[in-house]
Amino acid sequence: MVHLDFMNRRNLFIAGIVAFFVIVSLWIRLLPMLLSGGHTDILLMVGSDDPLYNLRQVEQLLANHFTYTWFDPMTLYPVGSTVYWGPLFIYISGFACLIAGAVTRPEIIGICLLVPPIMAAVTVVLMYYVGKICGDWKTGLLASGFTAVVSGQFFYRSLYGYFDHHIGEVLFSTLFCLIYIYILFSEREAKIDLKNFSTWKKTALLSGLAGIAYLLGLFLMPTIIVFALIVVIFTVIQFIISVYRNASGEYLLVANTIIFAIAIIGLLIFGFKSPTIDLSTYSIGHVYAYIALIAGTAVLYLLARYLKGKEKYYYPLSLVGLAVIFAGVLFVVSPQFFNQLISAAFQFFGQAPVTDTVQEARGWSMASAWSAFNYGLILMLGGILVILYNAFREDRPHEIFALVWSAVILYSTWQHVRYEYYLAINIALLSAICISFVIGLGWRDISRLARNIKPESKAEGSKEGADDRASKGRKQRKAQKKSTASATTSYLVLALLVITAGLGILFVYTSVSYSYVNASGNAISMNPDWRDSLVWMENNTPATGVNYYTIYDKNSFTYPNSSYGVMSWWDYGHMITYIAQRIPNANPFQAGVSGPDGSAAYFMATNESTANTILDHDGTRYVITDIEMDTGKFWAMATWFNTTAAAAPYQMTILVPGQTDSSSYQSALLNENAYYDTMISRLHNFDGSMATATAAYYVEYSDQSVTHVSYPVLTNAVAMNVSAAAARAAQYNQNAPAGYHADVLSSSIVLPITDVPALQHYRLVHESSTSVLTSNKTDVKYVKIFEYVKGAHIKGSGIIEVPLVTNTGRNFIYRQQSTNGEFVVPYSTTGNPYDVKATGKYQIEGAGTTFDVPESAVMQGLTIN
Structure with missing residues (x-):
């Protein structure tokens, strides 16, 4: 033994x-x-950001005999991206895949x-x-x-x-x-x-x-x-x-x-x-x-x-x-x-x-x-x-x-x-x-306390002399006093020990509970609308001419003529690279975001010609939007575009008094007129089509000089026709008390305050299946993909329109107001290679004149008549 x-x-x-x-x-x-x-x-x-790019690096490593790449032309078009972190994590993961025999993409993902x-x-x-x-x-x-x-x-x-x-x-x-x-x-x-x-x-x-x-x-x-x-x-x-x-x-x-x-x-x-x-x-x-x-x-x-x-x-x-x-x-x-x-x-x-x-x-x-x-x-x-x-x-x-x-x-x-x-x-x-x-501090006192409460070892019937009993009594009284002092110390230390141990138990319990909820609740998951849309992009858009797996030398690499960029917010750059195998103009390294030609400047542009100049500089062919860019991430794009003004020119956060308790407030986010003029709104909310203003809110509010809080406080709000609301706001502001204002605002992303002109060079080519805003007039999908085209020219005046049906079966009408006696239209009525198709011809309202627009005219910028 x-x-x-x-x-x-x-x-x-x-x-x-x-x-x-x-x-x-x-x-x-x-x-x-x-x-x-x-x-x-x-x-x-x-995870849909950096984890995807790391998976791409592992795939490249395995495809190139464990050669690590320091330059990647498959992101940040048209310059490519330099990898600034080290290879150790990728090598460890690559060796794990090699040992496990992982070859296919699902196998590589599973091991990594x-x-x-x-x-x-x-x-x-x-x-x-x-x-x-x-x-x-x-x-x-x-x-x-x-x-x-x-x-x-x-x-x-x-x-x-x-x-x-x-x-x-x-x-x-x-x-x-x-x-x-x-x-x-x-x-x-x-x-x-x-x-x-x-x-x-x-x-x-x-x-x-x-x-x-x-x-x-x-x-x-x-x-x-x-x-x-x-x-x-x-x-x-x-x-x-x-x-x-x-x-x-x-x-x-x-x-x-x-x-x-x-x-x-x-x-x-x-x-x-x-x-x-x-x-x-x-x-x-x-x-x-x-x-x-x-x-x-x-x-x-x-x-x-x-x-x-x-x-x-x-x-x-x-x-x-x-x-x-x-x-x-x-x-x-x-x-x-x-x-x-x-x-x-x-x-x-x-x-x-x-x-x-x-x-x-x-x-x-x-x-x-x-x-x-x-x-x-x-x-x-x-x-x-x-x-x-x-x-x-x-x-x-x-x-x-x-x-x-x-x-x-x-x-x-x-x-x-x-x-x-x-x-x-x-x-x-x-x-x-x-x-x-604390355990070390209290252990001796706890042991002493435990010894003090042990029973006496002698039996009751043992015989002792009177002197012995008297001597023992004196010793016991002294020991009792000493023991009382020790016990007091022990109880204090024991209390500290109990409190500390209790905090430790609470720390463990709360941490495990929080982590379990997150781990079992799909804390990390890819948006299926994005995944399906990018799979569609891989299968239905032209190849870029840049091989996904090849390692290129930065000093000698030049993009082929067939290459192009995909404009979206930086959050989605790695998804575009990994799933669609296309080249984003911006990526989650916060590259391609700022500056006059960055994605922030593009999506916040309120003039189509300005936006087009950015895409021309960046070599962009496709633009991808989603509802998050249009709403929750809008302030982020605005902040990258202008760190001082941020979202203030486009949206107003206003405090609304409670219905039952006027001393309590809830915040509400309302859109200014400038919001609807941005490229992200015109693309995602209106499919690039002309949008007509109908109803909005006439709003009266007091500013911070009156309320002494962070946001303006609503004092009055009425839903009404936009022209009437604008007139009423102008009248109020002429004689408004100091610190009080009136404005015309909208709570809906699809109800502009003024008419929004159509985009001439952008056509919807795909949208995801999930509807995020549905009414009898509106059906906004989660993800949309647009193609940037030269557009066909049609001579004429007034408003031209064409009926369309998307790949999800949604019907909408693209409408455009003429400029200088001409229309520049982005949709073809014949030869369209995409699933978003025209169901009829272009027609000028009131004129009865119709036009067929071939795909070649849209792509080459030809004149129809």
């Missing part, structure tokens, strides 16, 4: 618990797959969607060791368990269906921090003589492993450099602490030098992919930064030695002076690199007006913070206090690093919610440190 001592039994227990956490982590993340039962189209389970949940499970294991170093085995188990169930972006980015490198960033950054923390823990008291390698051989070996871990993270994403920043901040703080504690700093000098020397060497071998010094790309800027980090550590070490024995405050004051001098010298010697550092810091830690239009880049609100981490936020604060308490008592550089790590990531998350996936690790660790500390 094999004897298992206590330590081995405990190790088996720990391994079993961590394995259980891994299973829980995988189970909750694989719920979408498990609940589908294999009956759902797997493509519909994939497993990679993020597995990476999250590996992170659960790593967190046991991170927690153990920062506390003990109990801290490790708690950190591991919390990591398995913590919700927020960490859970979402590792959920089955979200195939992206973010979870890989968390995995490899955690691996780096684990090894770095272990170096700080094990080497802080090492007696290092820099001239004797044998004294720092172990430090060098561990630092080499940390350098490799950092390099892996760098090969996955260049923004891993934020962890170099964390090392910088920690190193400065720790040297100051070491000076005040008369401790040595050789281990920090050795560790930082070796780690970032490996990063420099690895990056030099890897090669620079960007000619700039941008730290968000693989540029020489990284080398400059790592050299500065190594040199800075050496300066901190040498300054500490030089000032040894002098007043302690000399050291931090000297650091401030050196920092000012260094910044000044850097600004003079290399202003470009200085500005790049400032710019990189602002991009990572700051906000811009357009940031709010990108969901993952928005600032962190208290509501979203609580939704993500709930009671873990309270435990995090407790963990911070524990680390500060421990650091005050003794030198614990590993815990100081954990604190700096957490503080930097917390601040970055406050600025950009996407960094929740990093912060989840810190929440789990600090929560574990808090609970473990």
